[in-house]
Amino acid sequence: MKKLITLIALALAATAGASAQQSLWDLQDFETVTVNPDKTVTFKIKAPKAVKVQVTGDFLQPTVLEIPNYGKVEQPGVAELKETPGGIWEYTTEPLESELYNFRFYVDGLAFNDPSYTYVQRDISNLMDYFIVPGGRADNYIVQDVPHGTVSRVWYHSDVLRMDRRMAVYTPDGYESGKTRYPVLYLLHGMGGDEEAWLCTGRAAQILDNLIAQGKAKPMIVVMTNGNCKHQSAPGESAEGMFKPYNSGSFDTSFEAHFKDVIAFVDKNYRTVKAAAGRAVAGLSMGGGHSFQLSLNYPKTFDYIGLFSAGLNIHRSEGGDIAPQMYENTYEKLDALFANNPKLYYIAIGETDFLYDSNAELRKYLDGKGFKYTYLETSGGHIWRNWRIYLEDFAQKLFK
Amino acid sequence: MKKLITLIALALAATAGASAQQSLWDLQDFETVTVNPDKTVTFKIKAPKAVKVQVTGDFLQPTVLEIPNYGKVEQPGVAELKETPGGIWEYTTEPLESELYNFRFYVDGLAFNDPSYTYVQRDISNLMDYFIVPGGRADNYIVQDVPHGTVSRVWYHSDVLRMDRRMAVYTPDGYESGKTRYPVLYLLHGMGGDEEAWLCTGRAAQILDNLIAQGKAKPMIVVMTNGNCKHQSAPGESAEGMFKPYNSGSFDTSFEAHFKDVIAFVDKNYRTVKAAAGRAVAGLSMGGGHSFQLSLNYPKTFDYIGLFSAGLNIHRSEGGDIAPQMYENTYEKLDALFANNPKLYYIAIGETDFLYDSNAELRKYLDGKGFKYTYLETSGGHIWRNWRIYLEDFAQKLFK
Numbered sequence: 001m002k003k004l005i006t007l008i009a010l011a012l013a014a015t016a017g018a019s020a021q022q023s024l025w026d027l028q029d030f031e032t033v034t035v036n037p038d039k040t041v042t043f044k045i046k047a048p049k050a051v052k053v054q055v056t057g058d059f060l061q062p063t064v065l066e067i068p069n070y071g072k073v074e075q076p077g078v079a080e081l082k083e084t085p086g087g088i089w090e091y092t093t094e095p096l097e098s099e100l101y102n103f104r105f106y107v108d109g110l111a112f113n114d115p116s117y118t119y120v121q122r123d124i125s126n127l128m129d130y131f132i133v134p135g136g137r138a139d140n141y142i143v144q145d146v147p148h149g150t151v152s153r154v155w156y157h158s159d160v161l162r163m164d165r166r167m168a169v170y171t172p173d174g175y176e177s178g179k180t181r182y183p184v185l186y187l188l189h190g191m192g193g194d195e196e197a198w199l200c201t202g203r204a205a206q207i208l209d210n211l212i213a214q215g216k217a218k219p220m221i222v223v224m225t226n227g228n229c230k231h232q233s234a235p236g237e238s239a240e241g242m243f244k245p246y247n248s249g250s251f252d253t254s255f256e257a258h259f260k261d262v263i264a265f266v267d268k269n270y271r272t273v274k275a276a277a278g279r280a281v282a283g284l285s286m287g288g289g290h291s292f293q294l295s296l297n298y299p300k301t302f303d304y305i306g307l308f309s310a311g312l313n314i315h316r317s318e319g320g321d322i323a324p325q326m327y328e329n330t331y332e333k334l335d336a337l338f339a340n341n342p343k344l345y346y347i348a349i350g351e352t353d354f355l356y357d358s359n360a361e362l363r364k365y366l367d368g369k370g371f372k373y374t375y376l377e378t379s380g381g382h383i384w385r386n387w388r389i390y391l392e393d394f395a396q397k398l399f400k
Numbered sequence: 401m402k403k404l405i406t407l408i409a410l411a412l413a414a415t416a417g418a419s420a421q422q423s424l425w426d427l428q429d430f431e432t433v434t435v436n437p438d439k440t441v442t443f444k445i446k447a448p449k450a451v452k453v454q455v456t457g458d459f460l461q462p463t464v465l466e467i468p469n470y471g472k473v474e475q476p477g478v479a480e481l482k483e484t485p486g487g488i489w490e491y492t493t494e495p496l497e498s499e500l501y502n503f504r505f506y507v508d509g510l511a512f513n514d515p516s517y518t519y520v521q522r523d524i525s526n527l528m529d530y531f532i533v534p535g536g537r538a539d540n541y542i543v544q545d546v547p548h549g550t551v552s553r554v555w556y557h558s559d560v561l562r563m564d565r566r567m568a569v570y571t572p573d574g575y576e577s578g579k580t581r582y583p584v585l586y587l588l589h590g591m592g593g594d595e596e597a598w599l600c601t602g603r604a605a606q607i608l609d610n611l612i613a614q615g616k617a618k619p620m621i622v623v624m625t626n627g628n629c630k631h632q633s634a635p636g637e638s639a640e641g642m643f644k645p646y647n648s649g650s651f652d653t654s655f656e657a658h659f660k661d662v663i664a665f666v667d668k669n670y671r672t673v674k675a676a677a678g679r680a681v682a683g684l685s686m687g688g689g690h691s692f693q694l695s696l697n698y699p700k701t702f703d704y705i706g707l708f709s710a711g712l713n714i715h716r717s718e719g720g721d722i723a724p725q726m727y728e729n730t731y732e733k734l735d736a737l738f739a740n741n742p743k744l745y746y747i748a749i750g751e752t753d754f755l756y757d758s759n760a761e762l763r764k765y766l767d768g769k770g771f772k773y774t775y776l777e778t779s780g781g782h783i784w785r786n787w788r789i790y791l792e793d794f795a796q797k798l799f800k
Contacts, residue, residue, distance in 0.1 A: 049451075051449075110450070115526060116526065118522050118645060127520065238543055269576050
């Protein structure tokens with residue numbers, strides 16, 4: 001075989017650091033982001049012609065702005081990188097608390113992702129770079145050396161919506177090889193999000209893997225649907241093509257009406273506990289609103305309900321509702337729900353969330369009636385950092 | 401409920417175009433890339449302070465360079481964008497043939513991904529923007545309105561490597577609800593790639609969905625492993641953390657030695673045809689080398705073998721091999737393989753591929769022996785465009 005042999009390994013190695021393809025692009029070969037042992041973080045960008053290089057992100061002290069008729073908005077801070085020899089710009093943070101942080105560079109005012117930094121999260125039409133500082137809260141957002149569940153993208157048919165739709169499904173370690181039935185958490189995203197949001201930005205698979213491995217959460221299936229019933233799936237994942245993601249949502253009962261198709265599909269295709277005691281529904285923002293409405297309109301279906309920064313009124317009275325009765329008689333349905341003693345009714349919100357007041361009104365109503373619920377208030381606003389915290393907290397209270 | 405109600409929908413809509421989070425970043429709100437009806441493509445970037453804005457990619461006429469002791473390399477062309485009022489830079493291509501194209505902006509020499517353009521593919525440490533021109537070859541790379549298979553990320557244990565490892569698995573539409581057994585294509589990536597490569601850059605799920613829907617390929621399971629046995633999984637998907645991906649590979653028989661664990665796992669956990677007639681193995685570059693060696697060292701296991709731009713000698717004699725005999729007596733094993741009359745032995749390569757000569761030597765050997773094989777030669781080199789073409793062609797020849 002000697003004659004046949006050429007030193008392919010060497011030839012392949014010559015492309016190192018770039019691409020498996022022959023058509024190579026010249027990228028920076030040093031680390032763009034380094035999390036240092038002292039938990040400071042160093043950013044480095046090669047931009048010899050730049051006049052100003054900045055980095056922004058949620059690791060910098062934010063400014064809280066009060067916007068009239070809207071609420072409070074956190075504006076991330078901005079730090080300046082300094083030029084070093086060779087046109088390499090650098091900035092090192094203060095020591096940071098353990099967290100998953102998003103960041104972005106600005107080069108002479110231009111929002112910029114470094115193509116050689118491959119750790120990105122998509123939040124609607126926003127491709128955000130991220131890094132993780134370990135050693136505390138974020139340890140459960142990191143892939144640890146524990147048994148891992150399976151994550152699948154699965155298509156189901158909705159008779160109500162007359163379309164095929166995509167969901168993401170997490171099944172815990174041992175699901176494939178075992179025979180056990182598992183409870184199901186239906187986990188819903190916010191406006192403009194899709195079935196990828198909780199996996200990507202929410203770190204749902206990592207949180208569940210780690211909590212289950214630590215014995216803090218029961219092994220469960222997690223079903224992540226697409227809450228925008230105008231779409232089949234995340235952008236680029238259906239025949240609608242590669243449209244620019246935007247903040248569209250379903251505020252017209254279509255999501256709630258079609259949810260019976262979701263439950264039927266999941267109960268048919270997975271080894272589930274087919275009872276309220278084996279079902280939780282939770283969501284963030286619009287998904288919190290969906291969870292609120294699902295818990296009211298599918299009585300005795302969910303024993304566990306989680307409202308994360310919930311948009312509680314998702315009704316726009318512009319007609320076209322599939323099931324208008326679903327958004328009616330809300331108080332009566334709420335009373336009926338609590339008459340059934342749900343095992344967990346969970347409300348969580350950040351102190352600067354623009355939905356704070358409407359959630360406070362819901363709590364006031366529940367308090368007035370003496371309905372029991374669990375409440376978590378955190379710092380910060382309507383942000384993914386909080387939603388990861390809520391999921392981690394909520395998941396530990398389920399199916400016990 | 402009126403009192404409780406606030407116009408959440410309006411408040412949420414105020415964040416349109418940006419992020420579901422409160423912490424918003426200012427991104428361009430127009431389309432970065434537009435594929436026009438005449439199949440020209442327009443690029444648009446807002447960069448008011450830039451002096452020069454360029455775009456490069458494989459849609460531009462490449463230059464072929466001859467590098468001594470290496471071979472031919474395609475260098476992508478570069479086009480200049482023109483500034484228009486408002487600091488928006490534009491460039492429109494000639495009409496393009498139907499294809500999936502990668503591109504990158506350079507702003508004053510800085511390689512740049514627009515954070516508001518969310519269609520990216522990772523090739524090792526290179527985050528490449530892409531677009532698709534429909535109306536021809538690329539139609540099978542697009543998610544069409546056809547039944548879709550399920551795509552899962554699954555963990556298996558390898559006794560040989562003593563580690564948990566991740567694979568990606570495509571199961572065809574109908575798998576979950578049916579009882580049929582399916583044949584399996586083991587589809588292997590190149591050096592520096594991982595279990596994500598064929599799904600992301602290779603469009604394997606779209607190609608299979610479309611070919612199966614058109615009746616051109618048999619419904620099959622596709623198993624995509626990680627060919628680098630030093631790693632459990634793609635970067636960021638194991639406890640190794642968020643390292644910078646690099647061109648590492650397994651050239652030491654470890655991948656081939658552990659492959660029995662892969663087959664055992666797949667045959668145990670999926671409804672497979674457990675026979676050579678129901679198994680194909682194919683790969684690109686290093687994965688083509690792995691396929692070559694697997695076909696030789698697992699006799700009567702695969703009736704279909706595909707070598708795409710294959711690195712045929714993946715042996716580096718630096719010791720540490722798990723099963724050194726696997727890379728020995730190659731000619732004898734090749735003769736034995738062909739004595740069994742494999743149903744398909746498929747070699748494909750681009751005319752400017754740097755591995756062209758070694759593949760030509762293999763063909764010469766096969767020709768000399770009168771061994772039957774199928775050969776496809778395409779234009780271009782060691783590039784993903786070719787590997788998608790080879791997969792589409794190869795998949796149609798399987799299990800028939």
